[in-house]
Amino acid sequence: MDIKTPVIILNVKAYRESSGAKDLELAKICKAVMDETGVSIVYCPQQVDLAWVAREVAIPCLAQHADPYSPGSRTGSSVLESIKDAGAVGTLVNHSEHRMLVSDISEIIQKAQTLDLFTVVCTNNTPVSKAVAELMPSSIAIEPPDLIGSGIPVSKADPDIVSNSVNAVKNINEDIVVLCGAGISTGEDVKAAIELGAEGVLLASGVVKARDPKRVLEDLATGI
Amino acid sequence: MDIKTPVIILNVKAYRESSGAKDLELAKICKAVMDETGVSIVYCPQQVDLAWVAREVAIPCLAQHADPYSPGSRTGSSVLESIKDAGAVGTLVNHSEHRMLVSDISEIIQKAQTLDLFTVVCTNNTPVSKAVAELMPSSIAIEPPDLIGSGIPVSKADPDIVSNSVNAVKNINEDIVVLCGAGISTGEDVKAAIELGAEGVLLASGVVKARDPKRVLEDLATGI
Amino acid sequence: MDIKTPVIILNVKAYRESSGAKDLELAKICKAVMDETGVSIVYCPQQVDLAWVAREVAIPCLAQHADPYSPGSRTGSSVLESIKDAGAVGTLVNHSEHRMLVSDISEIIQKAQTLDLFTVVCTNNTPVSKAVAELMPSSIAIEPPDLIGSGIPVSKADPDIVSNSVNAVKNINEDIVVLCGAGISTGEDVKAAIELGAEGVLLASGVVKARDPKRVLEDLATGI
C-alpha cells in the first residue's frame, strides 16, 4: 500500500472537537479539500470511529494505533487484521502519546508488510529515527514531543532535527517516506518542512481545534 | 443508563471471526435473537468497529475497553465521551485481557456515571469483586481467568465463586448487577449461572467461534 | 509481621539526596531518632539499596514496590520472596508513582500474608481506600496525589479525606492500620493527622530534601 506524497496526515486524536458526528464531518472536509486542491490528505479518525469513517468517506484512513497481537482473545485491542477489515490503509505506530516497545514496533512493521498496510512510525529525535529506519517501516514521522500542540512549528523551531532525520533515514533506506510534525498549522509551515526534505506533515490540533478547519486545510495545502 | 436483566453480553474480542463485515453480521444475529426470544442481549464490537456497528444495528453496544483519560491529546485512546458519541451505552472495564489500575477503574466509573454510561467491571475472584463493588460500578462480571475460553463453564467448574461473589457484592450494594463469565456456551450453563444468583452472563468464544452462532445464541437464550 | 503504631514511614524515593551512601546515612539518622524519642519509624530505602540498608541498619525497612510475580525468570523485578530475603519487613504497594492493577494488588496482599510481610497500600481517595480495604492489606495510606511533594499537609488541606478514609476503612476492617501522607513536614502536621484518626504518616521530600533531616525527624516525632 502506497500513499501519494507529499502528504498531509491529519490525526484527530481523542479531542472533543473530533468525536462522533464531528469526526465524520472533519473527514468529509479533508476529502473536499483533497478534491479541490489535488493535494494528498490522509485521515486518522478516533479509534472507535475507524470503521465508520473509513466506510463513509472516500479518503485514505489510518488507525491511530495498532496493538502488536495476532487476532484472538484480545479484548479492547486493535489488531492489524481488524484495522484492515475496518477499511483503513495502515496505521500510526509509536505516537508520542502511545509509545511502544522496540520489539513490538518491529513486529507491527513486519506484519503490516504482509497485510499490505502502510506504517507511519513516530520518532522523537534523530537517533530514534535511525533506529526505526532499520526496521523498514513505510514512513517515519519525526515529532519533537516538546513542540506537539505548541503552535510553534518544528520546521521553524528545530529545522536541523528535520533535515538531519531526513538525511539519516534516507541514508539507511531511501524508500522510507520521511514526514515531520509538531506545531504545524499553516501553509508556510508545510512549505518550510518540504524545503527541509520532508515529504509531508503530520498534524492534529492546528486543524481539529481551528474555528474553521476547512480554511486551515486549504492554507496547509498551499504549502505543497 | 440501565440494561434490562437478565442479560447475555457478547464480547467479540479481536477474533478473526468477528472482524469487519463479520462483526456487523454477528451484531445483526444478536439483534434477531433478541427480537425472537425477548431476551436482553448486549453486544461488544471490536474497538475499531464500535461506531459503525452501534449505528448500523439497533442493539445496545458496549465498548470493550475505555481509557481513563479526559478527551484531548490522546492518540489511539478510547475516551468515554467518544465511546458515548460512537453510540455505545457503556463499556467493559478491567477485562482480564485489559486489566486496569485501581485508581483508573475508580475514575472510569465516576466519569461514566456523569455521562450516564453503563459500566461492566470484570473481576477475577471474590476479594476483587468486593473491592470493585466499593467503587459502585453499574455491574460486576466475575470471570475466573483460568476458565476463559476453556469451554468449561464457571457455573459448573466453580459455582462457589459465583454465589460468593453475588452475595459479597449485593451485601455492599444491592443495586450492582452481578454477572458471571468464562466457559459459558449453552443454555444450561446460563440457567446454572442464574440459579447461582447471577443476573446474566458475559461470553465470547462460545458464540464467536461457533459454526452456527445464531443457534448457539438461541440455545443460550433458553437458559433465561 | 506487625509494625508499632503510631508510626512515621519515610519513603526516600529515587532522589539524588537519598542515593548510595546518603541512603545509608538517612537510615542511620532515622534509627537514631527512633532510639532517642521512642517513636516508631519505618524506612523505605531506594530499591537497589534495599538489602544493603536493611542489613546495615537495625530499623524496620519496607521495599518501595513489589512486583506481583512468583520467583523465577523475572529479570529486573522485585518479588516478595526476594524482598523478604533482603531483610525487609514488608513493602509499599500501589504508590501513586507506581500504580498497580487491582488484581495484582490483591495477589500481592495475599502472598505477603503467607510470607508474614507487612503491606502498606497507597490510595488516592475514599472510594479507592474502601476498595483496597476489601483486599485486607496490613495498612492503607491515603495520599491525595495533588498534595504529594507540595509542602501543603493533607491534614490541613483536606482533613475530610483523612477522617472519611479512616472511618470507611475501619468500618470494613478495624484491624487495618490507616495512615495518611502528602505534604507532611512538621510535628504539627503529624499531630493533626493523628487527631483525624490516622495511625501514622507516610512522607518523603519533607525529610529527604531537608537541610537537616535529623532536626525534621525530631520535630515530626513530637507530633506523636
Next chain:
Amino acid sequence: MDIKTPVIILNVKAYRESSGAKDLELAKICKAVMDETGVSIVYCPQQVDLAWVAREVAIPCLAQHADPYSPGSRTGSSVLESIKDAGAVGTLVNHSEHRMLVSDISEIIQKAQTLDLFTVVCTNNTPVSKAVAELMPSSIAIEPPDLIGSGIPVSKADPDIVSNSVNAVKNINEDIVVLCGAGISTGEDVKAAIELGAEGVLLASGVVKARDPKRVLEDLATGI
C-alpha cells in the same frame, strides 16, 4: 566504563535459588572462577540486592534493569544515578522479561554514556539488533526469546541469528560489543558462540539452577 571481553555475564533474575544469601554466594563463586581462570565475568544481582552484592564482592556488577527517569519522585524505580551509587558498572536494558519503549532505550543509553556506565541492550532478532545499534549502546545481547531457559543453546539452534546480528551491528558501529544468550550452559556452547563472532554470552538458569554452579562456571570458562 569498559568491560573486558570475551565476557560471561550472569543474570541471576528473580529466582528462588539466587535470593538473599544465595545471591551473595553466587557472586562470590563467580569472583572465584574469574580469579582462577582469568576469564572476565560480570554479575547481575537481584535488583534489591544490587548495592549489597556490589559492595561485598569485588566483581563488576550490572543492574538487571534501569528506569528511564531522572532522580526524583520515582517511588520503586531504579534510576541510573542510584545504580551507579550502588556500585554497579552499568545495566542490562530491554531484557525480554523487561522490554522498553524505543524512546526510553535511547534515553537510557545517552544518560549512561554521560555517567560512564556500561549498557547491555537485549534484542530478539536481527532487525531489532540493527535498530538498537543505531542508538550506540556499549553492547548488544541477541537472545531469541523462544530459546531463553530452554537448555537449547542459541549458538546451536540458530547460529545464523548470531552471525547475522554480529555482522549487522559491527557494520553500523564496530565498537559495539556483541553478545549472545539463550540456552547457554556449557563451555562448548560458549565456544560455538565465540566462533560465530560473539564477544561473550549472557546466561541465567544454566548456572543459577545448576546443582553445582561453580563447576558449570568453570566449564563455561573453558569455552573462552
